[in-house]
Amino acid sequence: MYAFSRTLQQVQxxxxxxxxxxQSPFKGLGHPEPLSENLAGWWSRRIDEKNRIVYKTIENNxxxxxxxxxxxxx
Numbered sequence: 001m002y003a004f005s006r007t008l009q010q011v012q013x014x015x016x017x018x019x020x021x022x023q024s025p026f027k028g029l030g031h032p033e034p035l036s037e038n039l040a041g042w043w044s045r046r047i048d049e050k051n052r053i054v055y056k057t058i059e060n061n062x063x064x065x066x067x068x069x070x071x072x073x074x
Contacts (some may be wrong), residue, residue, distance in 0.1 A: 014067050017045050017053050025057040 007026050022026040030045030032051070042065060044052045054065040 012045070012047050014047055014053060017047065018062070018064070020063050021045070021053075021055055021057070025055075025062065 007050070017030050020030070022069075026032055026043065030047065032043055032045050034040075035042045035044055035054070042054055042056045044054050047053055049065070051068055053067050056063045056065070
């Protein structure tokens with residue numbers, strides 16, 4: 001048995017984030033932030049405390065690079 005102490009506001013649905021990315025790529029849910037160094041040009045949004053969605057928007061098309069883990073996890 002596991003106990004969870006997260007509130008609903010701490011966990012974002014990946015589907016909801018993807019819809020929000022399509023409407024507004026650089027503002028909105030999941031605290032969007034631009035990435036740097038080898039991921040320059042890509043953006044990140046929080047799914048939950050550990051997981052991020054990493055994406056890039058080019059000419060109204062969004063490319064999803066990752067929907068699991070933090071972009072710095074190896």
